[in-house]
Amino acid sequence: MTEEALLRVRGLDVTYRRSRLRGGDVQAVRGVDLTVGRGETVGLVGESGSGKSTIGSAVLGLVPASGGVIEFDGADITHGTRAERRLLARRMQVVFQDPYGSMNPAHTVGDTLAEALRYNLGLSSDEIHDRVLRALDDVGLPPGAARRYPGAFSGGQRQRIAIARALVMEPDFIVCDEAVSALDLSVQAQVLNLLARLKQTRGLSYLFISHDLAVVRYLSDTIVVLYAGQVVERGPAARIADAPAHPYTRALLAAAPVPDPVAQRRRQAERRLTGTTTPAAGRVSAGCAFAPRCPFAQETCWTTRPELVERDGVFAACHRHDEIAAGTAEAA
Numbered sequence: 001m002t003e004e005a006l007l008r009v010r011g012l013d014v015t016y017r018r019s020r021l022r023g024g025d026v027q028a029v030r031g032v033d034l035t036v037g038r039g040e041t042v043g044l045v046g047e048s049g050s051g052k053s054t055i056g057s058a059v060l061g062l063v064p065a066s067g068g069v070i071e072f073d074g075a076d077i078t079h080g081t082r083a084e085r086r087l088l089a090r091r092m093q094v095v096f097q098d099p100y101g102s103m104n105p106a107h108t109v110g111d112t113l114a115e116a117l118r119y120n121l122g123l124s125s126d127e128i129h130d131r132v133l134r135a136l137d138d139v140g141l142p143p144g145a146a147r148r149y150p151g152a153f154s155g156g157q158r159q160r161i162a163i164a165r166a167l168v169m170e171p172d173f174i175v176c177d178e179a180v181s182a183l184d185l186s187v188q189a190q191v192l193n194l195l196a197r198l199k200q201t202r203g204l205s206y207l208f209i210s211h212d213l214a215v216v217r218y219l220s221d222t223i224v225v226l227y228a229g230q231v232v233e234r235g236p237a238a239r240i241a242d243a244p245a246h247p248y249t250r251a252l253l254a255a256a257p258v259p260d261p262v263a264q265r266r267r268q269a270e271r272r273l274t275g276t277t278t279p280a281a282g283r284v285s286a287g288c289a290f291a292p293r294c295p296f297a298q299e300t301c302w303t304t305r306p307e308l309v310e311r312d313g314v315f316a317a318c319h320r321h322d323e324i325a326a327g328t329a330e331a332a
Contacts, residue, residue, distance in 0.1 A: 005035045005036070005038075006036055006037060006038045006072065006172060006205050007034075007036040007072055007207065008034075008035050008070075009032060009033060009034045009035070009055070009068065009069075009070050010033055010068055010069045011031050011032075011033065011069065012029055012058060012070065013029055013067030013068050014028045014051070014054050014058050014063060014064075014066055015028065015066040016063075028054045028229050029051040029054050029055055030229045031230065032051070032229070034055075036205050036206075037205070038172075038203070039199070039203055039205060040205055040221050041205070041219050042206070042207055042224060043210065043220030043222070043223045043237065044208070044209045044210075044216075044226060045210055045211065045212070045223060045225055046211065046225060046227060046252075049228075050227055051226050051230075052210075052211075053209055055209075056094070056175045056177050056207060056209050059207065060092065061077070061085045064079070065079070072088065072091075073172075086120060089116070091173060092173045092174075093166035093167075093171040093173070094175045094177065095162050095163055095175070095176045095177070096177050097177060097178035097179065097181055098182065099155075099159050099161060099162035100155075103158070103161070105150055106149075107150075108147055108148060108149055109136075109145050109146050109147075109149070112150070112161070112165060113131075113146070113165050114168075116165070116168065116169055117132075117168055132164075132168060133146065135165075136164050138164065138198065139161070139163050140160060141160055145157075145161070155182065155183060155187065156183055156184075156187035156190065159179065159183065159187075163191075163194065163195070167198070172203075172204065172205060174206055175206075175207045176206055178210055178211070179191070179208075180192060180215060181210060181211065181215075188215065192219055196219060208220055213241055213253055217238070217240070221236070221237055222235065222236060222237060223235065223241065225240065225248065225249045225252070227248045227290050230289060231317065232249070232290065232316065232317045233246040233248075233316045234308065234314070234315045235314035236313060236314070240314065245311070245324075245325060246290075246316045246317065246318050247294045247318065247324065248290045248294075251293075285301070285302050286302065286303055286305075287300070287301050287304045287305050288304075288306050288317070296320050296324060298320065300319050305317075309321070311325075
């Protein structure tokens, strides 16, 4: 990994427009900053509704940004035209959670992989054939897979095909949006190992989106934790996963099952502390969005929004971080 930024997101806001009858507009992302270096994997983690997939969609141009700047390789792509986005697809690709839903079951795998090459790059038939076979080989599928249809493959194999479809464009950067969450654990591990290998052999950068902190830690160099559309913690993957600084990150870690019964009971007890049935759950916070669920919330947490503050290489948005880290904070 190098220090040079390939993707830079600054102050990103995304608002979904809705009628008053449906509750009015929803601000899904609020002032998010993140950077993905060349050859780096940045993991976006948070529960459903945290805004992580919206950030990925904004980077890809699938939803418009209502504020902030998105730069790719130094160029502002925040409000890129359709033609500019089409050119950008040569360098920026995506792997979604459900590969079968994004494939035409009436087209062979070879036709599916060749489609983007044919319309975006205008390559010859021989060049397209070579790229398709190379991509299939890179994801561990035989050449004969190109002649078969998506319905003939297992879920893990279809996800490999989805990765191959991204690879045929020979991109620099791939957004992986819950790319392994629908797979069995053993298949998850295989696909994660594949993504890690491709990162090394092809020099790829990833924005890896998941609700599972353990999965994000395995593949990521840096982890960004989101809650209610805001960054609450950011730092090196090992530091975030092993010793989280923010109470919300601790809750995410506690939600992951472990094989040790004693450790599992301890995690369940900590998870109950950050549930949605805390005494203050009905109160609206003008400060920290996590205050209604936080066992350490004090009055300042309800009234003043905490800023991301760096401590020993980790950024956390928590008024009581130092006390929690020292083990001196008392639960509310």
